[in-house]
Amino acid sequence: MKGKATSFDIAHYAGVSQSTVSRALRNSPLVNEETRKRVFEVAKELNYKVDKNASNLRTQQSSTLALLLFEDPTADDSQINPFFLAMLGSITRACASEGYDLLVSFQSTSADWQADYEDSHRADGIILLGYGDYVDYQAKFRSLIDQNTKFVCWGASVDNRPDLTVSCDNYGGGKLAAEHLLKINRKDCAFIGDASEHSPEFFARYQGFKDEFTRHGVTLSERKMANAISTEESGYHATRSLIANNIAFNSLFAASDLIAIGAIRALKEAGIKVPDDVHVVGFDNIAVASFTNPPLTTVQQDTTLAGQMLVNNLLKLIRGDEVENTLLPPRLIIRGSSV
Amino acid sequence: MKGKATSFDIAHYAGVSQSTVSRALRNSPLVNEETRKRVFEVAKELNYKVDKNASNLRTQQSSTLALLLFEDPTADDSQINPFFLAMLGSITRACASEGYDLLVSFQSTSADWQADYEDSHRADGIILLGYGDYVDYQAKFRSLIDQNTKFVCWGASVDNRPDLTVSCDNYGGGKLAAEHLLKINRKDCAFIGDASEHSPEFFARYQGFKDEFTRHGVTLSERKMANAISTEESGYHATRSLIANNIAFNSLFAASDLIAIGAIRALKEAGIKVPDDVHVVGFDNIAVASFTNPPLTTVQQDTTLAGQMLVNNLLKLIRGDEVENTLLPPRLIIRGSSV
DNA sequence: CGACATTATGACACCGGTGTCAGGTTCGGA
DNA sequence: TCCGAACCTGACACCGGTGTCATAATGTCG
Incomplete structure (x- = not known):
């Protein structure tokens, strides 16, 4: 047998028509049980596989x-x-x-x-x-x-x-982060991420975070925000710039774990201790989050x-x-x- | 236009045959430049895309x-x-x-x-x-x-x-790990992994590692080996069992980073300090490796x-x-x- | 101007399945 | 015995392209 077997080959060896082979293999109720068995045997014998291209072409769907x-x-x-x-x-x-x-x-x-x-x-x-x-x-x-x-x-x-x-639920996730920091009384919080409509996920996280603070009578300072995209590098630089500007805070909410990891690096580098000096909360719960030093508190997305x-x-x-x-x-x- | 456009639709609107459409779109040199241009325009107009199923079926390949x-x-x-x-x-x-x-x-x-x-x-x-x-x-x-x-x-x-x-080059990688530990004089080494032929990658890593030690006149003790598959859990348990059996070592080579991470957890839990008491070397250089505590020395696979x-x-x-x-x-x- | 190469195109079979339709067989009931 | 339903099967068109072959139109050269 050269090349792959086709349904015609099966038909030939099973002594039935190609139509019947097709029906048998797809378990059509129209086909006799014995015929089906024979077809399956021959198909197995010849190591036959339905050609997906032909099948998809005819049925107009691809699975x-x-x-x-x-x-x-x-x-x-x-x-x-x-x-x-x-x-x-x-x-x-x-x-x-x-x-x-x-x-x-x-x-x-x-x-x-x-x-x-x-x-x-x-x-x-x-x-x-x-x-x-x-x-x-x-x-x-x-x-x-x-x-x-x-x-x-x-x-x-x-x-x-x-x-x-x-x-x-990014908004709800932001609230969770805020609740946590409020409960442990770390209300002087920085935010690293992008709180504009350009990245709606980050925006929603920030909104939920901010609203929860507001609900507790705490206003977040715009000065304690720095823009970052979702990379470790970006988080690092954003945090460095806050530190360089002598902006103080005792907690930090990062719009993603990668940002948080970069932030932690910047903080450590500046001699600021995590969590003693600054509590850090991330978002995503990527695999790395449990291995950072210290392990990262974060909002998990399932x-x-x-x-x-x-x-x-x-x-x-x-x-x-x-x-x-x-x-x-x-x-x-x-x-x-x-x- | 209901449904997707076919090459016949293009042919109709461009006033050529379907064959020509097919040729034109595939940049066949047989087709006149002006005709090709017209075909491309109509195709773009109708948002036409070649049906991969038909194409694959005919050409017997799928890209x-x-x-x-x-x-x-x-x-x-x-x-x-x-x-x-x-x-x-x-x-x-x-x-x-x-x-x-x-x-x-x-x-x-x-x-x-x-x-x-x-x-x-x-x-x-x-x-x-x-x-x-x-x-x-x-x-x-x-x-x-x-x-x-x-x-x-x-x-x-x-x-x-x-x-x-x-x-x-798993064997060479094992050698690299060994060279490193030998150079810093941590010759009392444990191995966590599977050094049997059942997992030939791990086997090769271990062989390279062992041979390099042997070349320096150091024989690795079989007692200081523990089986593990490539998960954090498995590395953790394997290392725990070594510790539980009071087996001493001042370095540890793990057949993979995940194993190494599990091993570090087990060591820390037992009050054994990394790297002070035990140096740990992994294999793979997965993303997590640089974030562990301490960051993991490892053999990188590119x-x-x-x-x-x-x-x-x-x-x-x-x-x-x-x-x-x-x-x-x-x-x-x-x-x-x-x- | 005729022979022939070159270029551009259309007609058509084909890839390997699926779905429809028509036809043959078997069987129960009238 | 005849009829229709139930069951099973084969023939055939079709999905939408690709490749081959034939052919028409144009150009080239002696």
């Missing part, structure tokens, strides 16, 4: 989802945000358990990505991760929707957003659940079922950096 | 690689070995830069995985990562090769292994290069070019756990 990872460009190109990696893992798992394959692809935010995957019938739907370019997302998402592309987005569920999202919800919601969308935006509950994990 | 991740079953199912995640990232990148898509899938070692992906024409080739079931790999690999399946394996390049491998080589070699294999097993040089990274 495949595409995961597009958008990454903020970083200096060190090789490093991938560990939070995304964790999501990638859980999404892969969730896909597998639903019988779907997963195509993974990195995209640059600026590129004209345009959801090639679904248009070209390689995937039935798309999961967008880290699509941070919120300036023009409205237009892009609208055009996707106009093309009837099925996609789900991980990110902040901003009002009037046209797409379907799954996200962590990546396993997130992956499942992304996949489930996307599949619902593909099937045409009713779907709503999903908000996942965060959880505060207290470790050595704030006790 | 897609499959990555199969085999994981040793762990208690905490959700955690994925961070080293593999890093590899996943670099492989994805390498695929993208070669114009290939990547299908990712988790497999259980025991399952009858059988390389469905290539047989079903979903992928042109397969990358195997973490295929630890070395007991019967010969048979499985042989059958894959018999079926003319193109695949590359990340792992130890054992003699007589029938498959194509890319791997880190995952970026590894991903590139895996993809490049696999593509060569697919194209029918000559390919040889690849051995990547390790690098010692000295951090606080051993100074």
Whole structure:
């Protein structure tokens, strides 16, 4: 036998028509039990596998989802945000358990990505991760929707957003962090991150954080805020600049764990002790968080659940079922950096 | 326009035949430049994308690689070995830069995985990562090769292994670790890992390590070895058992960083100071390694290069070019756990 | 001007399945 | 015995491209 076996080969050896082979292998009730058995035997014998291309072409669906990872460009190109990696893992798992394959692809935010995957019938739907370019997302998402592309987005569920999202309750997570610091009376707090609408996740975290402080009669000082994107480097430099400006604080809320880790490095370098002088709270609970020195108190996002919800919601969308935006509950994990 | 546009739609609007459309879009030199321009315009207008299923079916290739991740079953199912995640990232990148898509899938070692992906024409080739079931790999690999399946394996390049491998020079890496400990005179060394042929990577690391010690006239004691698989938990328990048996040592070589991290936890718990009482050296240089307390000295495997080589070699294999097993040089990274 | 190469295009079979339709067999009931 | 339902099977069109072959139009040269 040269090349792969086709259903015609099976038909030949099993002494039936190719149509019957196709039906038998897909467990159609139309086919006689004995015939089916014979077909399966021959198929096994010839090590036959259905050609997915032919099958997909005919049925116009692929049993495949595409995961597009958008990454903020970083200096060190090789490093991938560990939070995304964790999501990638859980999404892969969730896909597998639903019988779907997963195509993974990195995209640059600026590129004209345009959801090639679904248009070209390689995937039935798309999961967008880290699509941070919120300036023009409205237009892009609208055009996707106009093309009837099925996609789900991980990110902040901003009002009037046209797409379907799954996200962590960032606002609630910010509140959790604030509650914690308020309870232990560390009210002089700095914030490292980006509290503008440009990064809605960070914005929501800050809002929840701030509102909780306000509710307790504490006003956060704008001077104690520094901008950072979600990298260790950026967190380090932002924190250094606060220190350089002689801005004092006894606690620090970082918009992500990577930022927090960079912040801790800057603090240590300046001779400021964590947690004695400054309590630090991060966000994400990436794997590294429990190994930092001191271990990092953080707001956990449940990546396993997130992956499942992304996949489930996307599949619902593909099937045409009713779907709503999903908000996942965060959880505060207290470790050595704030006790 | 209902549904996606096909090449017939383009042909209709551009006033040419469907054949010409197909040729024009693939930049065939046979087609007139003006015709091509018109076709491209219409295609853009209609937001046309080539149907990959049809294209793949006809050409019998998919421009897609499959990555199969085999994981040793762990208690905490959700955690994925961070080293593999890093590899996943670099492989994805390498695929993208070669114009290939990547299908990712988790497999259980025991399952009858059988390389469905290539047989079903979903992928042109397969990358195997973490295929630890070395007991019967010969048979499985042989059958894959018999079926003319193109695949590359990340792992130890054992003699007589029938498959194509890319791997880190584990033996050399073990030597590096040994050199380091010998130089700083920490010769009373424990080894945590699996030094049997069942996990050839660990075996090679241990061999290189041991041989270097032997070369310096130092014999490693078998009593100071404990078995562990590559998880933090396993490293923790293995180290605890050494301690519980009152086995003394002033340095410890762990077959992987995860094991090393578990070992450090066990040592600390027993009141043994790292690095003062025991120097610890790991293997892999996962992201966490620089954040542990103390930061972990380790033998780095260059995952970026590894991903590139895996993809490049696999593509060569697919194209029918000559390919040889690849051995990547390790690098010692000295951090606080051993100074 | 005829022979022939060059260029550009269309018609058509083909990849390997799936779904529809028509037809043959068997069997129970009238 | 005849009829219709139930069951099973084969023939065939079809999914949307790609590659081959035939052919028309244009150019070249003796």
